[in-house]
Amino acid sequence: MIETIIHWFHAMLEHPSSCRMCATLQAQYHHTHLQMHIEQYACEECQQAKPSGPGHHLLTNCDPWEEFAVDLIDPWQASMLHDNVEFFALTCIDTTTNLVKIAHIFEKSSNHNATYFEHTWLYWYPKPMQAIHDNGESSQDLLFNSS
Ligand SMILES: [Zn+2]
Numbered sequence: 088m089i090e091t092i093i094h095w096f097h098a099m100l101e102h103p104s105s106c107r108m109c110a111t112l113q114a115q116y117h118h119t120h121l122q123m124h125i126e127q128y129a130c131e132e133c134q135q136a137k138p139s140g141p142g143h144h145l146l147t148n149c150d151p152w153e154e155f156a157v158d159l160i161d162p163w164q165a166s167m168l169h170d171n172v173e174f175f176a177l178t179c180i181d182t183t184t185n186l187v188k189i190a191h192i193f194e195k196s197s198n199h200n201a202t203y204f205e206h207t208w209l210y211w212y213p214k215p216m217q218a219i220h221d222n223g224e225s226s227q228d229l230l231f232n233s234s
Contacts, residue, residue, distance in 0.1 A: 089118060093128050099165060102133050152212050156180045156219040157204070161195060179208045182219065 162173035177190040190207040
């Protein structure tokens with residue numbers, strides 16, 4: 088059972104490190120050997136896709152809060168209790184600290200997304216100097232409609 092739960096969370100959290108996944112699960116659940124199970128969990132995709140060596144934060148020349156990456160996920164499909172559900176989400180990542188904020192958004196309008204961006208990022212952290220984003224229309228709307 089614990090392996091199934093770890094596998095599900097690992098996929099839903101977009102393949103986090105064992106430290107990040109352990110911290111996330113321990114914030115909400117208790118299992119005597121949770122950390123051991125997470126450290127033993129070997130995701131085939133991560134083993135093939137994640138490079139060894141220094142992490143991204145060791146490669147950047149930016150100060151914290153100077154540069155962030157933003158993306159809109161539409162839609163993200165997940166299986167929950169035998170139902171298939173779709174999510175729309177906004178992700179913001181400080182490229183220096185790797186701090187991640189994810190907001191569940193409910194529609195794709197630019198005003199709605201800009202409001203969530205303000206609430207998720209701009210209300211909490213200094214306004215960044217530069218943004219990394221794809222050239223999708225929704226990302227452009229998000230950045231240019233935010234204050
Ligand atoms: Zn993985």
